Amino acid sequence: MNLERYADRVLETARRHGATDAEVSVEARVAALTRFANSEIHQSVAEDTVRVTLRYVHGRRYGMAATGRLDDAALESLVERASANARSTAESDDWPGLPEPGPIPEVTGAYAASTGEATAERRVETVREVVAAADAAGVAAFGSFTTGAVTTAVISTRGVRAVQTRSDAWLVTVHMSPGGGTGYAETCAVDVADVDGAALGREAAGKARADDHAVDLAPGEYPVVLEEYAVVDLLAKLGRCGFNALAAQEGQSFAAPGLRVASDLVTVWDDGTDPAGLPTAFDHEGVGKERVSLIDRGRCVGLVHDTRTAARAGIRSTGHALPAPNPVGPLPTNMFMAPGASTREELVGRLDRGLLVTRFYYTNPVNPKRGIVTGVTRDGVFLVEHGEIVSPARDLRFSVSYLDVLRGVTAVGKERKTLRGWYGGVSVLGDITVPAVLVDSFRFSG
Known part of the structure; x- marks a missing residue:
């Protein structure tokens, strides 16, 4: 069906039902998944879904409704429900209205037919590469490989008309060794051809083998090298809690212009148009994406906005609205951290006695204004002495300020990975492209 x-x-x-304004967002997604466990493929599934969201405006009242069907009866029900919701609500004093049409950037590299049309056989080929690497190391491979495409259309009575098709391939694997070690590897890309199953398999397998027979370490402060998987968690949590304009306007954010929140080596921005990530041209209100500087050489610079927060600030939206209804506010969904000049070996080599940390798990903010997050390490923690890995260590818990972690960055890796940005178990922060970092002190509680 033609979505427009x-x-x-x-x-x-909606106009026939009396709407003074209306906005329709249609998102059609085709996705397929191949799962594997104990080095064997055990499931291949596919789904073809659609979600239609209507924001119905009647004066200064507005309501919304959504459906997963495209038939005539569903259309009528959608409008009737959105209309009833609007008319039953009180007038909103700060309703900014639907956004006016504006420029939408030209974005290249958002869709690859090889990904959107990828078959189960294509995914199996990549999974076999992962499993072969696991077999060669004598470990077992677990994980999933997802490919798909999504077409989004946002059209409104104000004249907004934004349509785009994007694709993505996402491979994640955990390898487990007989000695109890685990290793993790992940990647996401627009083009399935850019997913190197053999390389990810070797990475996870090597980490699992190295993680065998882990020892206990005493709680305390250690200098650490955080691999890209851990750095992604830093930015995901800070992006959700700090660089969200709604959180700032409600006094719940740490961010303030010029405030030092990281070392001079840390520069972070959000850019939906950069093909180095998973690009997208507009947000869920049909507003074109803008590049937003978040941290410039350690200091806060800007926030991301949707139409409501931008109206409160007296500016235009930066194109970071999430799907309605959205109590969270705008979020950075295409974050980047600037690379440095160090190789991974050089980062580790600078540890006299410290830890190499693969990733964090089950992390949750406990004090967003201070950036304090609690969580645990996972899938590979290693004791480093005199620049050499000497032993795997059991996972350690922590409750630290992620801002303090960024302030303690003393070196940054020159290679970057593009990964998923997770919050609360859901990939709401899109993609994040980051390097590994060396941090002078990280406190672990056991």
């Missing part, structure tokens, strides 16, 4: 034509029909129906 369908959205136009929804708008026409």
Whole structure:
């Protein structure tokens, strides 16, 4: 079905029901998944879904409704429910109205037909490479490989008309050794051809073998090298809690212009148009993406906005609205951290006695204004002495300020990985491209 034509029909129906304004967002997704466990593929599934969201405006009242169907009865029900919701709500004093149409950037490299049309056989080929690396190391491979594409259309009575198709391939694997070691590897890309199953398999297998027979370490402060998987968690949590304009306007954010929140080596921005990540041209309000500087050489610079927070600030949205209804506020969904000049070996080599940390797990903010997060390490912690890995260590818990961690960065890796940005078990922060970092002190509680 032509999504634009369908959205136009929804708008026409909303007008007939008395809407003074309306906005339709249609997202059609085709995705397929191949799972493997104990080095054997055990599931291949596919789904073809659609979600239609209508924001119905009547004066200064607005309501919304959503459906997963495209038939005529579903269309009528969608409009009726959105209309009833709008008319039953009180007038909003700070309702900024739907966004006006504006420039949408030209984005290249957002879709690859090889990914959108990838078959189960294509995914199996990559999974076999992962499993072969595990077999060669004598470990077992577990994980999943997802490919798919999503077409999004946002059309409104204000004249907004934004349509884009994007693709992504995502491979994640955990390898387990007979000695109790585990290793993790992950990647995501627009083009399935850029997913190197053999390389990820070797990475996870090598880490699992090296993690065998881990020893206990005393709690305390250690200098650490955080691999990219751990750095992603830093930015995901800080992006959600700090660089969200709604959190700042409600007094729940640590961010303030010029405030030092990291070392001079740390520069972070959000850019949905950069093909180095998973690019997208506009947000869920049909507003074009803008590049937003978040941290410049350690100091806070900007925030991401949607239409509501931008109106409160007297500026235009930066194109970071999430799907309605959205109590969270705008989020950075294409974050980047600037690379440094050090190789991974050089980062580790600078540890006289410290830890190499693969990733964090089950992390949750406990004090967003101070950036304090609690969690645990996972899938590979290693004791380093005189620049050499000497022993694997059992996982350690922590409750630290991620801002203090960034302030303690003393070196940054020159290679970067593009990974998923997770929050609360859901990939709401899109993709994040980061290097590994060396931090002078990280406190572990046991």
